[in-house]
Amino acid sequence: MSSTTLDPSRRGAHAGDVPAGTMSGTSTGPGPSFLRVLNSEFIKFRTLLSTVILLGCTVLVVVGFGALSAWGTGQFSEAAATDPQAAAAFAAQGGDLAVGVPTSGIAFAQLILGSLGVLLMSSEFTTGMARSTFAAVPKRVPAYAAKLLVVMVTAFVLTAASVYLAGLVSLPILDNYNLKLDLASSQSVKMLLVNSLYVAAVAAIGMALGSLIRNSAGGIMSLVGLFFVAPIAFQLIPGDFFVEARKYLPGNTVEPMTAVQHVPDTLEAWQAALVLGAWVVVPVVLAAVLLKRRDV
Amino acid sequence: MIEARGLTKVYGNKTAVAGVNFTVEAGRVTGFLGPNGAGKSTTMRMIMGLDRPTSGTVTVNGTPFARHAAPLRDVGALLDAKAVHTSRSAYNHLLAMAATHSIPKKRVHDVIEMTGLADVAKKKVGGFSLGMGQRLGIAAALLGDPQTVILDEPVNGLDPEGVVWVRNLVKYLASEGRTVFLSSHLMSEMAVTADHLIVIGRGRIIADAPIQDIISGKGQIRTRVRTDQPDQLMRLLAGDGVSVELQDNDLLEVTGLDPRGIARAALDSRVMIYELTPLQASLEEAYMELTKDEVEYHSLITTGAAAPVQTGGN
Numbered sequence: 001m002s003s004t005t006l007d008p009s010r011r012g013a014h015a016g017d018v019p020a021g022t023m024s025g026t027s028t029g030p031g032p033s034f035l036r037v038l039n040s041e042f043i044k045f046r047t048l049l050s051t052v053i054l055l056g057c058t059v060l061v062v063v064g065f066g067a068l069s070a071w072g073t074g075q076f077s078e079a080a081a082t083d084p085q086a087a088a089a090f091a092a093q094g095g096d097l098a099v100g101v102p103t104s105g106i107a108f109a110q111l112i113l114g115s116l117g118v119l120l121m122s123s124e125f126t127t128g129m130a131r132s133t134f135a136a137v138p139k140r141v142p143a144y145a146a147k148l149l150v151v152m153v154t155a156f157v158l159t160a161a162s163v164y165l166a167g168l169v170s171l172p173i174l175d176n177y178n179l180k181l182d183l184a185s186s187q188s189v190k191m192l193l194v195n196s197l198y199v200a201a202v203a204a205i206g207m208a209l210g211s212l213i214r215n216s217a218g219g220i221m222s223l224v225g226l227f228f229v230a231p232i233a234f235q236l237i238p239g240d241f242f243v244e245a246r247k248y249l250p251g252n253t254v255e256p257m258t259a260v261q262h263v264p265d266t267l268e269a270w271q272a273a274l275v276l277g278a279w280v281v282v283p284v285v286l287a288a289v290l291l292k293r294r295d296v
Numbered sequence: 297m298i299e300a301r302g303l304t305k306v307y308g309n310k311t312a313v314a315g316v317n318f319t320v321e322a323g324r325v326t327g328f329l330g331p332n333g334a335g336k337s338t339t340m341r342m343i344m345g346l347d348r349p350t351s352g353t354v355t356v357n358g359t360p361f362a363r364h365a366a367p368l369r370d371v372g373a374l375l376d377a378k379a380v381h382t383s384r385s386a387y388n389h390l391l392a393m394a395a396t397h398s399i400p401k402k403r404v405h406d407v408i409e410m411t412g413l414a415d416v417a418k419k420k421v422g423g424f425s426l427g428m429g430q431r432l433g434i435a436a437a438l439l440g441d442p443q444t445v446i447l448d449e450p451v452n453g454l455d456p457e458g459v460v461w462v463r464n465l466v467k468y469l470a471s472e473g474r475t476v477f478l479s480s481h482l483m484s485e486m487a488v489t490a491d492h493l494i495v496i497g498r499g500r501i502i503a504d505a506p507i508q509d510i511i512s513g514k515g516q517i518r519t520r521v522r523t524d525q526p527d528q529l530m531r532l533l534a535g536d537g538v539s540v541e542l543q544d545n546d547l548l549e550v551t552g553l554d555p556r557g558i559a560r561a562a563l564d565s566r567v568m569i570y571e572l573t574p575l576q577a578s579l580e581e582a583y584m585e586l587t588k589d590e591v592e593y594h595s596l597i598t599t600g601a602a603a604p605v606q607t608g609g610n
Contacts, residue, residue, distance in 0.1 A: 029440075031366030032396040040395035047388035048381065123381060131346055131379040132389075132436060136396040138345040138362035296346040 065105030066166025074177030117206025118219035302352035327490030372437035377429035382422030426453025522571035
C-alpha cells in the first residue's frame with residue numbers, strides 16, 4: 001500500500017476558497033420526518049399500476065362472491081322450504097345465513113391483499129429500490145412503519161368498502177328469496193369491522209414476510225402456507241396437539257371473533273383477538289429489527 | 297468531506313474491504329479507481345449506511361451518514377442505476393424520493409431537465425436503457441442539492457455525449473466547493489475527470505495521490521517517434537534510463553525521455569522526425585501495473601489477443 005501526501009500547490013487544493021454561504025456542510029432544509037416519509041410511501045404505493053390492479057381485483061372478488069353467495073343462500077333457503085332435510089340443515093345454521101353473505105369473499109381478499117403486502121416490501125429488494133429508499137431514510141424503520149401504515153389502512157378501508165358494496169349488491173338478490181339482511185345491524189357491522197381488521201392484519205403479516213424473505217415468490221408461498229396449507233395440514237395430522245394448535249392459526253381467529261354465541265371448543269373472542277395480534281406483532285417487530293441490522 | 301478510518305467489510309470468509317483509510321476532500325473531483333470486485337461499490341454502500349462496516353468507521357462531514365438530519369440534502373448518491381422500481385415512472389420515482397425531505401416539485405422538474413430526461417420522465421423505468429438509468433440515478437443524486445455527491449460508475453452505459461456531460465457536471469460540482477467522489481474501473485476516464493485519485497485493489501488502497509502524480513510518477517513516459525533514420529536516432533537516444541524499441545521500419549517507441557528531449561537530440565544531429573506522439577495510454581498501463589497483483593479475475597483472452605500485435609512488431 002503506497003500513499004502520497006497531498007501537494008497543496010496542485011490543482012484541486014482550492015477547497016479553502018469555496019464561496020462562503022453556498023455550501024456549509026450542514027443541511028439547509030427539512031429532513032425525513034415521519035409524515036414526509038408517509039407521504040413518500042403513499043406516492044410509491046399509488047404510482048404502481050400493479051397495486052391499483054390488485055386493489056381493483058379485491059373489490060371485484062369481494063363483491064362478486066357476495067352476489068354469488070346471496071344467490072346460493074337464496075337457493076338453499078328455497079330448498080329448505082320444500083325439503084325437510086335441507087330445512088334441518090338450515091335450522092342448524094341458526095337461521096340467519098344472510099348476515100355472512102357480504103363477507104363471503106374475505107378468503108380471497110386476504111390472499112390478494114396479503115400478497116400485495118409481501119410484494120410491496122419484497123419488490124423494494126428485488127428491484128433495488130430499497131437502496132434509494134433507505135439512502136433517503138437511513139434510519140430505515142420510519143420507512144418500514146410508513147409503508148406498513150399505508151398497507152394496513154388501505155387494506156382495512158378497501159375491505160370495509162368492498163364488504164359494504166357486496167352487501168348492497170346482495171340485498172336485491174336476497175330479497176328475491178324473501179331473505180332479510182340488515183347492513184346496519186350490530187352483527188353486520190361487527191362482521192364488517194372484524195373482517196376488515198383481519199385483512200389488514202394479513203396484509204401486515206405479508207409485509208413482514210416480504211421484508212424478512214426479500215423475495216416475492218418465497219414471501220407469497222409462506223403466506224399461502226400459513227393461511228391455506230397449515231389449516232388443512234393440521235386437520236389431517238392425527239393427534240390432540242394439532243387439533244388444539246389449529247385454533248391458534250391466524251386464519252382461524254375470525255370465526256371466534258364474529259360468533260354470535262361462543263361455540264364450544266373454540267377460542268373466546270378476546271383470546272382470538274390476542275392470538276391474531278400476536279401473529280401480527282411478532283413478525284412485524286422481527287422484520288423491523290432485522291431490517292435495521294441487515295445490509296440492504 | 298468523506299473520511300474512512302479502518303473501514304472493513306467481510307462477507308462470510310471473503311474480505312471485500314480490508315481496513316481502508318482515506319479522505320475525500322471538498323472542492324475537487326476524487327476518483328475511486330479499481331478493477332471490478334476491488335471493493336469500490338461496497339465502500340460506497342458503507343458510506344451511504346446501506347452496508348454495515350464489519351469494523352471501522354466512515355463519516356461524511358464528520359457524521360456517519362445515517363445520523364444526518366436531512367441525508368438527501370447532505371449527500372446524494374448514484375450507487376446503482378437500477379436502484380429504482382422498474383414499474384414506476386422516472387418522475388414518480390423522483391417525486392417519492394423528494395417527498396421524504398419536502399423537496400419541492402420544481403426541483404424534481406429541474407433535475408429531470410438537467411439530466412435530459414424530460415422526454416421519458418413519464419415512462420416506466422423498466423424500459424430505460426442503461427444510459428437513461430444512469431441519468432435517472434444522477435438526477436436522484438442531485439435532488440437534494442447535496443454538498444457531497446457520490447457516483448458509482450456514472451459513465452457506465454452512457455453514450456459519448458453523456459460521458460462528456462458527466463465529466464463536465466462533476467467538475468462543475470467540485471468547482472462549487474462540493475465533495476465529489478466517483479468510481480470507475482477505467483483509468484482513461486479518471487485521467488480526464490478526476491483531480492485526485494484513490495486506487496483500490498482487492499479491498500486495499502494501493503495509491504492515494506493527485507492524478508498528475510499517478511500519471512507521471514508511476515507511469516513511464518513513452519513517446520512514439522517516426523523517422524527515416526531510425527538506426528541513427530536509436531544510437532543517439534540510447535542512454536541511462538532510456539530504452540528505444542524499433543517497432544516498424546520507421547517507427548520507434550522511446551521510454552524514459554520526454555518528447556522535448558527527443559526532439560532536441562534529433563535536431564542537434566539533424567535527424568528528421570515526422571511524428572512525435574506522447575503515449576497517454578501509458579496511464580492505463582500504469583494502472584495495470586498498479587493493480588496487476590491485486591486483480592481478482594485474470595483474463596487469458598486479453599494476453600492472447602495482445603500477443604499477435606507484439607509478434608507482428610518484432
